[in-house]
Amino acid sequence: MPHQALLALPRRALLGGLLATPMLARAQPAFPVRPVSLIIPFPPGGTTDVVLRALAEGASRHLPQPIVIDNKPGAANTLGAATVARARPDGYLLTQLPASAIRVQLLQKLPYDTLRDFTPILSVTGYSYVVIAKAGRFPNGWTDFIAEARRRPGKLAYGSTGANGSPHVTMAELAAKEGVELIHAPFRGDADGSQALLGGHIDVMAGGSGLGALADGGQATILNVWTAERLTRWPTAPTLKELGYDMAVTTPFGIVAPAGLDPAVTRTLHDAFAAAQKSEEFRAILGRYDMPDEYRDSAGYAVSLRETVAREEALIRRLNLTAG
Numbered sequence: 001m002p003h004q005a006l007l008a009l010p011r012r013a014l015l016g017g018l019l020a021t022p023m024l025a026r027a028q029p030a031f032p033v034r035p036v037s038l039i040i041p042f043p044p045g046g047t048t049d050v051v052l053r054a055l056a057e058g059a060s061r062h063l064p065q066p067i068v069i070d071n072k073p074g075a076a077n078t079l080g081a082a083t084v085a086r087a088r089p090d091g092y093l094l095t096q097l098p099a100s101a102i103r104v105q106l107l108q109k110l111p112y113d114t115l116r117d118f119t120p121i122l123s124v125t126g127y128s129y130v131v132i133a134k135a136g137r138f139p140n141g142w143t144d145f146i147a148e149a150r151r152r153p154g155k156l157a158y159g160s161t162g163a164n165g166s167p168h169v170t171m172a173e174l175a176a177k178e179g180v181e182l183i184h185a186p187f188r189g190d191a192d193g194s195q196a197l198l199g200g201h202i203d204v205m206a207g208g209s210g211l212g213a214l215a216d217g218g219q220a221t222i223l224n225v226w227t228a229e230r231l232t233r234w235p236t237a238p239t240l241k242e243l244g245y246d247m248a249v250t251t252p253f254g255i256v257a258p259a260g261l262d263p264a265v266t267r268t269l270h271d272a273f274a275a276a277q278k279s280e281e282f283r284a285i286l287g288r289y290d291m292p293d294e295y296r297d298s299a300g301y302a303v304s305l306r307e308t309v310a311r312e313e314a315l316i317r318r319l320n321l322t323a324g
Contacts, residue, residue: 031091031265032065039080039095043073043189047210047289052096054285055124058276073188076104076162085112089258091265099251100165103312107164108323114309119261121269123254123296123304124277125286128209129167129226134197135219142223142243145204149180157183159193159205164321166251167206170226173319177245209290231290252294254301270298
């Protein structure tokens, strides 16, 4: 071998080593390297909390680190969105984005914009809503409630999980259609409202189908359900459409991260949550609470959020809603 070739070999090897060094320096451990926090803007123990805790637990099995829950109830369910909108886009802080957080942001100045400040991860599920009364309070169901509301204007109270949430807004729309005046009593969650109902402090409670557990136990009666069809668990409870209202109300929600999240991290989070969502274990939990599968991937959820904002803007104009 010529002398020049012998000299060239180590030089080429050295050059290759130098070129490889920056690549090694840029190598990063696989995301996540520490626990991921998921904010639930509802108190512990309610339907939303139970469902999202189960989803987070399932997703944790597909990641090298766990997903931990941080409950931040209050402020019309906007605390999660407000917190995540200001966070670093590193994937370690996520939040559930409920419809109420979208609606309230359109009603008042808040430190986030639904379409600007978030990276959609995936859409998860929606709620099946019911209206319940204490057992025996209204023997003829919703008809009795409306009749008494007409006889006693401004005296009957309904509970919900906060101002401008879907239960509040839908009850307000029903009252407007009937021309009756009702008192709105907002609570931190369904559990608090249930206790107020059983204690006789409110007349009906509007909320997620988890309230139906009181009916199962004989403590309450379901006056109506807000799904398009009757719910299998309570086949005698009429829908709003059957009561004469051309309405069906569900409010799908999903999980979002701060805007500007690395697409690779978005995919990692999406894939972990999607795997958990498709599991038989999680589907059984959705069935237990009569919650539909509203899965959409990150791109599909982004489209859904744009459509939701447009619908909410129309609803606000129609009902002349104001910040609560």
